[in-house]
Amino acid sequence: MSKQKRTAIEPTREENYAEWYQQVIKNADLAENSDVRGCMVIKPWGYAIWENIQRSLDVMFRGTGHRNAYFPLFIPKSYFEKEAEHVEGFAKECAVVTHSRLEDDGNGGLKVAGELSEPLIVRPTSETIIGASFAKWVNSYRDLPLLINQWANIVRWEMRTRLFLRTAEFLWQEGHTVHESSEDAMVETRKMLAVYAKFAAEYLAIPVIQGEKTEGEKFPGAVNTYCIEAMMQDRKALQAGTSHFLGQNFAKASGIKFQGRNGEYDHAWTTSWGVSTRLIGALIMAHSDDNGLALPPKIAPSHIALIPIYRDSEEKAAVMEFCDKIQQTFAGQFFEDVRVYTELDDSDTTGSERNWYWIKKGIPIRIEIGPRDVASNSVMVARRDMEPRDKQSVPLEEIKGYVLKCLREIQDNYYHRALEFRTEHTVKINDNKKFYKFFSPKNAEQPEIHGGFALSHWCGEIACEEKIKEDLKVTVRCIPFDAEAEEGRCICCGKASSRRVIFAKSY
């Protein structure tokens, strides 16, 4: 405490964005790396955010008629091989179980034993294993649509990992549905993408762009992949969710056939869609600042930190009684569909230290209660979306209404700030030189900071996409649904193009 810090998090975003991200996580106590290669430990404050994401999405999925179920962790190698593009996409990085026992190795250690007749793959995604069940469940058009969701852990053997954004094991939900017709499956694919976009906007306070992936970026085995893309504070794009129209590819691979209304048998049409713990990475990078984590109230594990301040036991008794009154005021209260939680922080540290502790954890509201507040029957309320020293005196009888109003305002503020930031850093670019300059580092110390999202024309050729990727590490994030028809010239080769796409660097 001897050194006067400029900000609670060092380095700042400007100084070193990647390290700032790690420090926000560390200071908010969200997660940490484990000794197991690429696997993270999600600590209680981080896991509670994931539980809130689950709870909110589950309500939305129930509303769209989906039901949760659970399928095996392991996929037999033979299942995995059935869809050629799919296996090509996932075989290079998967965890393979080959043995079922450990035995004494004769040197005081253990050796693997009990070799399996067929290796098992720890699911990197479950199309093939769920498809095997669906093939048994679906017989007639009367069984359709089949609308299933699974919450599960997933393993992809990533080489370079980063907490929440890219880890070998992660948590996600994966929706898997079966339909009678191509049209029905396409409607479902787009509907669930819209659910994700709504969830991102209303709960995570993150504005996203809905669009379609290019051939090169789509899910292995899908006919079309749709995505929601969000802008982070380093102006890079983060793919926050995907929804895949799988055509009949996986139905053919798994043998999902049904008798149609005309009496004929045909392969069904399937979709899959998912979001993962990556959303927590998006949440961190969309809203946090140089003082640490900032959490939209609708997804925060807790909402109000009560910080009692007193010098002796007499003051303590009065202050704690007052705190109890405030806690009672919020007990069982809801902010829209979210239950309001309070934290009473009576730790043996200074009021300032406790304030900073909760600022770094991103709690939306802090309330300090000292003897003077008790005497005046009012409290000092501070908001995470304001400056740390900004405090508002509020009479006790108004505290409930005031705080609930603040929670709504904070939620809205975060959304609008993120939207404003994205708008500011999204530019229509028609000129190749300007495009290259847009994506060049602004200075040598922050080589990652660049322009943001470029709305530019692209001819549709994979060669142009790859050249830009190689030159700038920039990819087509998506072809936005709301792109207007407009004649133009490809930003790379100059050939004719009829609409703009979003180019960006990405996570």
Add this chain to the structure above:
Amino acid sequence: MSKQKRTAIEPTREENYAEWYQQVIKNADLAENSDVRGCMVIKPWGYAIWENIQRSLDVMFRGTGHRNAYFPLFIPKSYFEKEAEHVEGFAKECAVVTHSRLEDDGNGGLKVAGELSEPLIVRPTSETIIGASFAKWVNSYRDLPLLINQWANIVRWEMRTRLFLRTAEFLWQEGHTVHESSEDAMVETRKMLAVYAKFAAEYLAIPVIQGEKTEGEKFPGAVNTYCIEAMMQDRKALQAGTSHFLGQNFAKASGIKFQGRNGEYDHAWTTSWGVSTRLIGALIMAHSDDNGLALPPKIAPSHIALIPIYRDSEEKAAVMEFCDKIQQTFAGQFFEDVRVYTELDDSDTTGSERNWYWIKKGIPIRIEIGPRDVASNSVMVARRDMEPRDKQSVPLEEIKGYVLKCLREIQDNYYHRALEFRTEHTVKINDNKKFYKFFSPKNAEQPEIHGGFALSHWCGEIACEEKIKEDLKVTVRCIPFDAEAEEGRCICCGKASSRRVIFAKSY
């Protein structure tokens, strides 16, 4: 439908208990075996029961100060080897990941590649991997107690599997806590066992006996293992939850040390405790009958099946409007802390078929609505705990109160029936011959049906325990907490004993 069935489930419990169990699961559509050895698929109706178990336990765990977190799926072999008894207990049946890639084998197939430098074990339980994190988190007595819970999937390579009761992969929660003293850890161990007992009684409607496991039956690496034991309808015992006092064993293995109040460093004291999807097996076998699943309302995925009956479109309009009124009546209603859900079943089948469909699924209440009900402004209500043909006419304006009262009664009935059944089949036995007769099959066709729980004296010698196990497949289920001090003679060897234990066959 040509053959007149005596019961909805065939065979009955009397005819073939094991097959009856499978048929109850199949008819209620709870789960099924997958093609992956020993791994089950939990279908929506079964998974919703698990979600309700999770939700209810989570509230209780929060009340006892525990927080959820998530730790890696994989355990490095070297961690696993650290606690000798532990590895001995789990090494014989575990899934071992040895490779990180699949490669073209040159014959159109794939072969495993990318051998890991250290094999990874898919967690069969997480003491060792969570211990590695705890060793970093705990430094001082101020960090204690550390109270963590994890919801996760677990793999144990069981050879003989049975849906819910014993599967290679299963879902569970595992609590892991760290304490300053042996006393604190022991208080925690017993407290969480009591939480399980309360949960089993109040939510699952299953009375359980709390007690301590013998040396031979305790968790590998634990100092003491406590358990809750329930009686199933075949009179066998099912261990429904365990809580382990781990002493300093795992703290030493993982290096969990802390500076105590006296300034000295010492190893901490830990506990672990868990319940799993096995509880669904217990639920099925405690309450279901020869007509299928029976679900206590507090854990049922849904509570009321509405069965509209009509002959033409005019009747349909009136009946469906009436159904809608009933659904509105229950929208947002709670039965204690449980939200009441209704199912409108307008399937294209007869009223009788739909009634039986819901009886087999165990829904607590069925309401039939036909044109006559609409005319009289009343409905026919049937309860799952009564005979299928018993129906009660209830005026529409009284339906809410009536159904909520029924839900409470059904919940209580199931508990009391299970308690009565257990009491009836629990016998104090002092004579060795009577003991052997008690555990002998009652007839050749049902070799499994026997007496039930025997409360008998045991000298404490493992030799006696093993002889009884070998002769009768009967084990000491637990030394009940409420066993009175009483002089007696060991049921096996006749030596002195000071209290009775529970002997039973078990799952």
